[in-house]
Amino acid sequence: MTENHEHHYTEDVQHHLKQVEALLHRHELVATLVHKQEMPREERHELVETILHKRHLAELSDKLETLHPADIAYILEALPIEQRLIVWDLVKANRDGEILIEVSDAVRESLIATMSREELFEATEQLDTDEIADLAPDLPQAVMRDVFKSLPVEEREQLRAAMSYPEDCVGALMDFDMVTIREDVTLEVVSRYLRRFDELPDHTDQLFVVDREDRFKGVLPLNLLLVNEPELDVATLVKHETVTLHPDDQAEQAAQAFERYDLVSAPVVDEDGKLVGRVTVNAVVDFIREESETDLLNQAGLREEEDIFASVWKSAQNRWMWLALNLCTAFFASRVIGSFEDTIEKFVALATLMPIVAGIAGNSGNQTTTIIIRSLALGQITQASARHLLIKELAISGLNGLVWGSVAGLFAYALYHSIPLGLVMASAMLLNLLLGAIVGLVVPLAMQRFGRDPAIGSSVLLTAITDSGGFFIFLGLATIFLIH
Amino acid sequence: MTENHEHHYTEDVQHHLKQVEALLHRHELVATLVHKQEMPREERHELVETILHKRHLAELSDKLETLHPADIAYILEALPIEQRLIVWDLVKANRDGEILIEVSDAVRESLIATMSREELFEATEQLDTDEIADLAPDLPQAVMRDVFKSLPVEEREQLRAAMSYPEDCVGALMDFDMVTIREDVTLEVVSRYLRRFDELPDHTDQLFVVDREDRFKGVLPLNLLLVNEPELDVATLVKHETVTLHPDDQAEQAAQAFERYDLVSAPVVDEDGKLVGRVTVNAVVDFIREESETDLLNQAGLREEEDIFASVWKSAQNRWMWLALNLCTAFFASRVIGSFEDTIEKFVALATLMPIVAGIAGNSGNQTTTIIIRSLALGQITQASARHLLIKELAISGLNGLVWGSVAGLFAYALYHSIPLGLVMASAMLLNLLLGAIVGLVVPLAMQRFGRDPAIGSSVLLTAITDSGGFFIFLGLATIFLIH
Structure with missing residues (x-):
């Protein structure tokens, strides 16, 4: 996701949840009002519906518009099925993909079930290949076929690679948003190169130094780029001693490395020494949280996370x-x-x-x-x-x-x-x-x-x-x- | 910690553990050999001791020298008490503090018990105030008195503040390593300012914008500093909509905010709107991991983490x-x-x-x-x-x-x-x-x-x-x- 959210951030998402519930409640009151007075006075019915009913939904829609996709995901998880689907319908279609990525597996299933093949395809268009790979197991085969057809060759290969790794491997945590540079240039050149970006990928705390064959040579922390004189060569500052992961490594081991060495990102390098991707701390945090939840659920003999509003x-x-x-x-x-x-x-x-x-x-x-x-x-x-x-x-x-x-x-x-x-x-x-x-x-x-x-x-x-x-x-x- | 480790990073710390165990084992073999042949041939005894015995310890010491403090902490936790103390004695005194921060509470106790008041005081000298606050509950009163006396006024206040927060509050996760800038300067000026640092604090993904009274105005992601032209003003790029935490917030809520919004750092702002510190993702990762462990331990009725080699x-x-x-x-x-x-x-x-x-x-x-x-x-x-x-x-x-x-x-x-x-x-x-x-x-x-x-x-x-x-x-x- 390279676009920039100007959404309201808060550490208290429960506040949003309560507001949405209140709006839904008002919406429902109107709906029942309308239903109770049914046929006899049809005109009044329609009047009420158009004015009040729609006003509340519009208000709700405005409210949702200001929220971060992760907060919408949180609210969707906390709502019973019927209300969840009302909210889901109101969410702008161009954010479907981002929200689907954020919700829990159980809730994701309930949302995907309501979407058409076209809607699902459009949702994937907003996503990076590593994110599509996360969604893939829940998407209908037909949608995945459309997705593969629409992608440029390089991304198609990335998607195929990302989908090939089991869930508990580094390959499954990996993304492909790395910024790479060569060793034989000055910091000045690197800075000019970066200025050509609209925005750097999230969690870019270091640039990856590779040779012409994409072989990984080391990292240049942004930190060093900022505190050193622009005339210096990358080669004099590049760090060769750094954590490198392999796509087949256990995700748990990678998580422990992030924890021990306080990493923000780490390069993923294949057996030929080629840089194939990177793992970032947010993927690791999600992994740790999911693991610990799975442990607690398994202890009580719950095979998977339950949508609390599932049947x-x-x-x-x-x-x-x-x-x-x-x-x-x-x-x-x-x-x-x-x-x-x-x-x-x-x-x-x-x-x-x-x-x-x-x-x-x-x-x-x-x-x-x-x-x-x-x-x-x-x-x-x-x-x-x-x-x-x-x-x-x-x-x-x-x-x-x-x-x-x-x-x-x-x-x-x-x-x-x-x-x-x-x-x-x-x-x-x-x-x-x-x-x-x-x-x-x-x-x-x-x-x-x-x-x-x-x-x-x-x-x-x-x-x-x-x-x-x-x-x-x-x-x-x-x-x-x-x-x- | 502003110094830079040129240590060997690895995702497979167990490899190091095995090497250290092998070295300890050889060391012990020599020790028992020496003991068995005891008094009779005293000269031979001393010869063996000086040559072999010390050689193995020196080898072990060299090995430890190359390891990251977090890896040494891991190894200390995995060794039985006697071996643990041999390794602890070999660790260079100037890394004591960093390692004490990394080990689990139970193991920390066993290490601190062997240290003199002076050694403990010296260990704290390597640490930031927020790290000293983490150690404080395990340190003898006398040591803490020495520490307070030795600190400059500003840091003394920070330490007092950090120690005053309960463990599950944002205040306890907070550190004080934030880089602050003013709104009314250009990016060029900011870049020059940063170049005066030897190194930026770890996890600096954004600079905090404050006014003359240290009131928090917003953040400038490094990202934006890098991709924009140097002539631009900070004021045109500063982000006002960002997650801000309060020192009394629940740590769990802050962790959820980090998770939802994929943060690397977040400002901590007090009721007067003043910037008092920041929380970084590594503190959050540690918190999440500890919480999930505590949950699992509590479920089995274990009140606290157990040193597996405790009595x-x-x-x-x-x-x-x-x-x-x-x-x-x-x-x-x-x-x-x-x-x-x-x-x-x-x-x-x-x-x-x-x-x-x-x-x-x-x-x-x-x-x-x-x-x-x-x-x-x-x-x-x-x-x-x-x-x-x-x-x-x-x-x-x-x-x-x-x-x-x-x-x-x-x-x-x-x-x-x-x-x-x-x-x-x-x-x-x-x-x-x-x-x-x-x-x-x-x-x-x-x-x-x-x-x-x-x-x-x-x-x-x-x-x-x-x-x-x-x-x-x-x-x-x-x-x-x-x-x-």
């Missing part, structure tokens, strides 16, 4: 897999208890105490898993430290087992006045906490080793084992020591 | 509160079951099935809570949408209750061949899923209304209610319909 049916589907999975593990745990029915029949107190043993070990193991997953994500667990960690986690859960096992044992004794029951309770807590620590550590490490994301699924597996294990240990010990 | 005792303390809290709710749930002991005694199958009812509603309610907390964080829940959401979540859990309740009911029937038991199971699932939806929605909304962070504690409260509620509903229904 019940759609939302339910998003949540079913998780519930089905947990139901299976619960059925299994239930059968573990079932195999001790005789014991429980003889000593019904066991039924009241067993959920305590299972639950606490699940909580404690989950703490271990969280710490391990975090350290794995940072790549800070080496073979040497893994052994160290296992011992440490066992020690912590041993300590916890002694402390909380005693508390739970005393609780059991106080209720049922049976010393053996108290001892069984305490030892079951200890053993299951140890089990939780081992599983909480081994499961994410094993998933990582087998190339799976440890953040997904570790917790179900952990809970399945601490639940079934807890019931088995507690009821097993009880069968041995309380019943003969 | 067992320290780590256990970090985790106790959560376990104690969960133990209390488990005790309560246990008493709910206890009040139905007679029923269970008569129909022991109930004991095997009850954890299913409790568990699934917990999972489902947790999905609701996650979605609500996310929407609350974005500020996208208004009063109108809250009602809509309640109805929707009830509908989803009703649907889930019918589907999974039937599955669970069939499971119970298949096992125990009792139609009434199957019906009790199915209806208990349905009712408890509805309870989970209501609680999962109401708890975070209520916490938000009472000014508490809904991300902390919502899940314990939810599980407490779905567990106890599940047992109560299931055993209660069973008492009514299965036993008379």
Whole structure:
């Protein structure tokens, strides 16, 4: 996007949201008024509609006109479907593309569904190739065919390249808005060259120095261009030691590099040493935010971000897999208890105490898993430290087992006045906490080793084992020591 | 930090970590060799020590010398305490400060504990005032007194200001490295002014335009400085419509503004309209990353980030509160079951099935809570949408209750061949899923209304209610319909 927005910026977008809601509300009041008085006085109806109704929509349209595309995206996400589509219709067609880029995937789907092939094609015309690539998965095939046909050869190649990278690669974060210069010119020449631009691409904090074959040589920070004398050569100032990314690098690693080195942009260089694009900090910020949201959603077993106004049916589907999975593990745990029915029949107190043993070990193991997953994500667990960690986690859960096992044992004794029951309770807590620590550590490490994301699924597996294990240990010990 | 690092940048810091570990390992081998041959041949001992031992440390020191402070911080975090302190001793004293800024809070504590008052004071001398403010909570009072004494008046005021803001405010993210200019000069004059700098502050993407009283008038993006003719006046190019932050604004809101508007820096302006500092995107990236980590840690009941090599005792303390809290709710749930002991005694199958009812509603309610907390964080829940959401979540859990309740009911029937038991199971699932939806929605909304962070504690409260509620509903229904 090279055009310049003179929109109202604010850190409080909720204010805009409330204004839009108020305008929509007035619009709806008129609409219901009109409907209620329906046929009988048709003329009055039309009068009301033309004057009031349209006035409110015009007011709303004016309001939207002043907003930044990202703020409109925010408002669209916060509105129920019907109101969302009213607002979407009012948005000037020449901003469709920019707004589609900004909204969440779920909301984007609901907007694209209302647009014709022509409208969608026109929306893509406002976008850079890397942005079209982001939209591509949501666009109908026919639209993408039109887009490809309309692009000049170079951009067509860029689009094809950008679309070829998986979502978690540097290639998917990359854009093509880099300003390149040669090494053998003076700063004066560079300044003159820049003055020929209407505007530099966003996030241009450095110029990329390349040779005739587009091979990457280094960067010239704008900073240095500004503080040095114009007579100096680029060659004397160019920085060769800089972060360079490869299109196949993990996006997460690139994000960590941006974080560690406080970067604003970084060159992307292919295996032949050619400069193919750049990654900017705004793409990285979006990536980090999306990753952290995905982590939180996955932890609760939500497969994808949910449009809060999506249909019940759609939302339910998003949540079913998780519930089905947990139901299976619960059925299994239930059968573990079932195999001790005789014991429980003889000593019904066991039924009241067993959920305590299972639950606490699940909580404690989950703490271990969280710490391990975090350290794995940072790549800070080496073979040497893994052994160290296992011992440490066992020690912590041993300590916890002694402390909380005693508390739970005393609780059991106080209720049922049976010393053996108290001892069984305490030892079951200890053993299951140890089990939780081992599983909480081994499961994410094993998933990582087998190339799976440890953040997904570790917790179900952990809970399945601490639940079934807890019931088995507690009821097993009880069968041995309380019943003969 | 105005100095310039000519360090090796890489997106693969793990490579450095492995090299340092290898060097440390060789160093340790020598150390144990030396120890094993102890007293008898003292001369040989000293020879070995001086030659080999020191050579490895020198090699390690050379290696560290080439690394970026952020990479050293990463390596320090990944090493066990003893090795960490060896590396810390080898790091050149003049980089102490920069590295302390980069390490996590837990590791910082372990490093500061080994430093003398003088060393700490010297470390702060390398830092900007906003960086000293970040370190301040971890520094001994005496050191801070020395620091205050040594600073010039202006910086002393800045430090006092920066330390006065709570961690989640814009004031805490702010730095003071802004380049300010006047409106009534030409770009030529601005360029000459910039050329007097050795280097511009990091993340200078725009210059701040102020009047004689330091009142903020607008910004001049470097971008515009570069593409326009030098004869133009700043006044003709200055942008008045720009995001301005207030020091008391929520940091999260500022982060969202950076994300929405793709900012690199933003001015911080006080109530008198005076420019008091700026926020840069790197501070925002760090904030977002820390927030998302805190969210994940809190979900597992970890109060703070844990140094993975911290002592067992320290780590256990970090985790106790959560376990104690969960133990209390488990005790309560246990008493709910206890009040139905007679029923269970008569129909022991109930004991095997009850954890299913409790568990699934917990999972489902947790999905609701996650979605609500996310929407609350974005500020996208208004009063109108809250009602809509309640109805929707009830509908989803009703649907889930019918589907999974039937599955669970069939499971119970298949096992125990009792139609009434199957019906009790199915209806208990349905009712408890509805309870989970209501609680999962109401708890975070209520916490938000009472000014508490809904991300902390919502899940314990939810599980407490779905567990106890599940047992109560299931055993209660069973008492009514299965036993008379």
